[in-house]
Amino acid sequence: MTEGAGPSVAARDDLAGVVDLFGWLTREELSRAVSELAFKRRAEADAAAIDDAIDVAVAEYALVPAPVEAVSTGGAGDELGEDDDFLAVGPAAFPSLPEGAADLPHILDVPDRDVDREVLSGAVLERLSADAVDAITESDAERLEVLADVTYDVEAWASVDAAPIRERIVAELDG
Known part of the structure; x- marks a missing residue:
């Protein structure tokens, strides 16, 4: 990617690190997690910039769309919708945790999750x-x-x- 053309590799790998914390996230959950991190840093969260960063991470295979058959939750009765946009860590990622990410499991309150590799x-x-x-x-x-x-x-x-x-x-x- 050329300099200034979009989100950096570090941003892409930070997104992968956030997803890796949970096993998988929906696109909406990942966007919320990034917004929460921005809030913790007392920064503005630009929804369009977050979407762009996720798009780049997916295009570059740092994050990959996961079919519903590949994702599961530890919670009994949790229904996974076919329309949900599930994201998992992809092959081109070097997941890194952005500052404050360790608190995200408590903030997002999502069930245990697994990915069928x-x-x-x-x-x-x-x-x-x-x-x-x-x-x-x-x-x-x-x-x-x-x-x-x-x-x-x-x-x-x-x-x-x-x-x-x-x-x-x-x-x-x-x-």
């Missing part, structure tokens, strides 16, 4: 493949470079083989 990694691999096809179709070399890096990250992060996706990306970049 096998289901999540399958969904991430499918998304990576679709994103690669889109970037190839759009001749977006910059996006392809990012996705090529993610293919290595995802293999270190989960027991998946991203080599076919990487080979297609590299062939496109070299072609």
Whole structure:
């Protein structure tokens, strides 16, 4: 990402750190958590900037959308809606906790949560493949470079083989 073009890698990794504290969060819960951290620092929370930072983290695979089949709560009777936007820590993240984040579990009061890494990694691999096809179709070399890096990250992060996706990306970049 170019300097001044958007949220920094540190911000992206801080978002991942907040999500990691809980296992997963909805987009709304993550936005609320970031707002709470801003409040603790006596700073203004810009909802649009928070949304942009989350969008960047998702685009760069620091956070990944988690299918409902991949997320669970420890609470009996907790219903997870198909329409909820679940986010989990992704393969490109180096989660870090921003100052004051240790208090978030008490502030947000969410139940214990788990992520089925096998289901999540399958969904991430499918998304990576679709994103690669889109970037190839759009001749977006910059996006392809990012996705090529993610293919290595995802293999270190989960027991998946991203080599076919990487080979297609590299062939496109070299072609």
